[in-house]
Amino acid sequence: xxxxxxxxDAVMGRKNEIMKASLGIDYEDYIQSPIAFDYERMMAxxxxxHEDVIRIQHETKVGNTPLFELHNLTRAVRGISxxxxxxxxxxxxxxxxxSGSFKARRASISAYEAAEKGFAGMISATSGNYGAAxxxxxxxxxxxxxxxxxxxxxxxxxxxxxxxxxxACEAYGAEVLKxxxxxxxxxLLLRTLEETGFxxxxxxxxxxxxxxxxxxxxxxxQVRTDYGKEPDAVVITHxxxxxxxxxARGLLAAGCESSRIVACSVDLSGLHMASDxxxxxxxxxxxxxxFGVPFATWPDRVDVPRNAARSLRYxxxxxxxxxxxxxxxxxxxxxxxxxxxxxxGNTSLAAAMTLSRQMDQDQIIVVQETEYTGAGKxxxxxxxxxxxxxxxxxxxxPAENVPGESIxxxxxxxxxxxxxxxxxxxxxxxxxxxxxxxxxxKWSPSDIExxxxxxxxxxxxxxQQMAEMQSTAEADH
Amino acid sequence: xxxxxxxxxxEIEKIxxxxxxxxxxxxxxxxxxxxxLKVNGFLLEDAELGAIVSIRTLIGRELEGTLKTxxxxxxxxFGKVVPELxxxxxxxxx
Numbered sequence: 001x002x003x004x005x006x007x008x009d010a011v012m013g014r015k016n017e018i019m020k021a022s023l024g025i026d027y028e029d030y031i032q033s034p035i036a037f038d039y040e041r042m043m044a045x046x047x048x049x050h051e052d053v054i055r056i057q058h059e060t061k062v063g064n065t066p067l068f069e070l071h072n073l074t075r076a077v078r079g080i081s082x083x084x085x086x087x088x089x090x091x092x093x094x095x096x097x098x099s100g101s102f103k104a105r106r107a108s109i110s111a112y113e114a115a116e117k118g119f120a121g122m123i124s125a126t127s128g129n130y131g132a133a134x135x136x137x138x139x140x141x142x143x144x145x146x147x148x149x150x151x152x153x154x155x156x157x158x159x160x161x162x163x164x165x166x167x168a169c170e171a172y173g174a175e176v177l178k179x180x181x182x183x184x185x186x187x188l189l190l191r192t193l194e195e196t197g198f199x200x201x202x203x204x205x206x207x208x209x210x211x212x213x214x215x216x217x218x219x220x221x222q223v224r225t226d227y228g229k230e231p232d233a234v235v236i237t238h239x240x241x242x243x244x245x246x247x248a249r250g251l252l253a254a255g256c257e258s259s260r261i262v263a264c265s266v267d268l269s270g271l272h273m274a275s276d277x278x279x280x281x282x283x284x285x286x287x288x289x290x291f292g293v294p295f296a297t298w299p300d301r302v303d304v305p306r307n308a309a310r311s312l313r314y315x316x317x318x319x320x321x322x323x324x325x326x327x328x329x330x331x332x333x334x335x336x337x338x339x340x341x342x343x344x345g346n347t348s349l350a351a352a353m354t355l356s357r358q359m360d361q362d363q364i365i366v367v368q369e370t371e372y373t374g375a376g377k378x379x380x381x382x383x384x385x386x387x388x389x390x391x392x393x394x395x396x397x398p399a400e401n402v403p404g405e406s407i408x409x410x411x412x413x414x415x416x417x418x419x420x421x422x423x424x425x426x427x428x429x430x431x432x433x434x435x436x437x438x439x440x441x442k443w444s445p446s447d448i449e450x451x452x453x454x455x456x457x458x459x460x461x462x463x464q465q466m467a468e469m470q471s472t473a474e475a476d477h
Numbered sequence: 478x479x480x481x482x483x484x485x486x487x488e489i490e491k492i493x494x495x496x497x498x499x500x501x502x503x504x505x506x507x508x509x510x511x512x513x514l515k516v517n518g519f520l521l522e523d524a525e526l527g528a529i530v531s532i533r534t535l536i537g538r539e540l541e542g543t544l545k546t547x548x549x550x551x552x553x554x555f556g557k558v559v560p561e562l563x564x565x566x567x568x569x570x571x
Binding site: 275381 | 516556562565566
């Protein structure tokens with residue numbers, strides 16, 4: 001047999017055939033142009049109804065997690081809010097899923113699909129909780145699992161949070177490929193898929209997103225049952241977009257059309273995601289703007305031909321919080337509510353504390369996830385590590401926080417403010433990215449229709465922006 | 478040098494891409510260093526540290542690389558106390 005060329009360019013060149021073999025989805029069937037595809041048909045044709053998803057997840061210890069009211073935190077927020085303000089804060093305790101995070105929802109349908117289709121194992125490239133989720137779900141379905149992780153810098157120093165996630169993967173019986181910093185993770189993923197013939201448990205397949213829809217359905221059901229109304233806002237930690245997309249789709253399927261979908265990320269602007277030296281200057285390895293903004297403004301930058309996670313379709317608002325605000329929120333959750341949970345999962349809690357102050361007391365805001373905590377995945381581990389890496393850690397006004405240089409932990413609840421992002425400028429970035437992928441002159445009416453739906457804005461707005469981009473380009477000429 | 482016995486749990490290291498073979502879009506600091514893999518498994522034959530060896534991983538795959546560590550352990554912890562965290566939640570009027 002002819003030996004395969006394993007060079008970077010050769011493997012990347014075989015991307016499409018490797019993807020097709022490892023997923024069993026023929027994306028060509030849905031693709032309409034270099035930018036547009038039939039998203040809803042792709043989602044529908046996964047072959048899994050919501051009833052199927054719930055049944056499959058129940059088999060492997062996923063879903064039906066508790067929804068708690070945070071009485072003490074709500075009271076504390078009301079204490080610093082204008083009269084009548086301070087919405088009730090509810091928390092969906094996703095740490096209760098097998099493997100300790102909502103990512104089990106995302107892995108569960110892929111594991112079921114892989115087992116049904118007769119794959120011997122599944123592979124995922126992730127430094128997040130998803131690795132442990134894949135490993136745990138694979139273990140329960142009798143599948144092998146390989147997790148590729150970006151763990152350490154060129155000095156061999158690993159991020160404590162990621163080391164813990166790697167440990168968890170190994171504990172569930174997975175093989176863990178531990179790598180230095182770089183986007184070549186994708187190259188090695190392709191190589192490993194090709195070598196093993198395993199299923200590609202990408203985060204961004206329709207199976208992954210379908211699996212998260214149950215989270216939105218449960219929130220709708222639980223809030224209606226306990227409070228007799230729909231949630232007024234649901235705050236969702238946002239990185240690659242799957243958490244937001246799946247939850248929002250579930251809420252919509254349950255008829256919660258007026259619930260405000262709020263994305264939230266930790267602000268790490270200024271740090272380069274592929275930089276060897278910046279790697280260990282981050283105290284959050286996910287849920288931050290380094291993923292959240294690029295994935296919102298161009299979802300199709302992933303390990304599958306078209307991303308099923310399309311956050312701008314569903315996002316009403318996008319809040320940024322600082323690392324210090326999230327660590328502060330994590331401590332409050334622990335000391336006021338008696339729940340010790342991992343900091344990354346509390347990103348949306350920090351934003352909810354800000355938003356609650358602006359909302360009426362009879363309104364409900366849902367923080368839609370938590371994650372497990374432990375050595376490495378703990379605010380003390382992460383702050384101690386930050387100090388060792390020369391980051392200044394102090395109490396003060398979080399507005400003084402500089403990503404990669406300082407972490408300023410609020411002194412008082414009033415200082416937790418977050419920062420809203422301008423949605424239209426995110427939409428415009430998406431539009432510019434789309435034009436970069438496919439010149440505007442070639443766009444058909446169905447491309448415009450797709451883009452308008454993908455950024456949740458009218459076609460007339462899209463046409464107007466296109467005309468402005470056109471005239472700017474001509475003026476530059 | 479002492480031989481490590483076959484069957485021992487070890488960590489191997491392998492250079493996947495030399496700096497000049499890496500992706501073209503990298504920032505300068507990352508471009509200068511190789512792309513390195515480490516993986517744990519059971520040593521297949523007796524060998525010395527630094528030798529090129531084969532291992533069997535937890536899922537039974539055989540991989541080759543340089544023998545780096547015997548009984549690789551997880552040493553991550555909760556870090557040194559961060560006193561700034563201790564009073565949070567005790568100050569708030571809950």
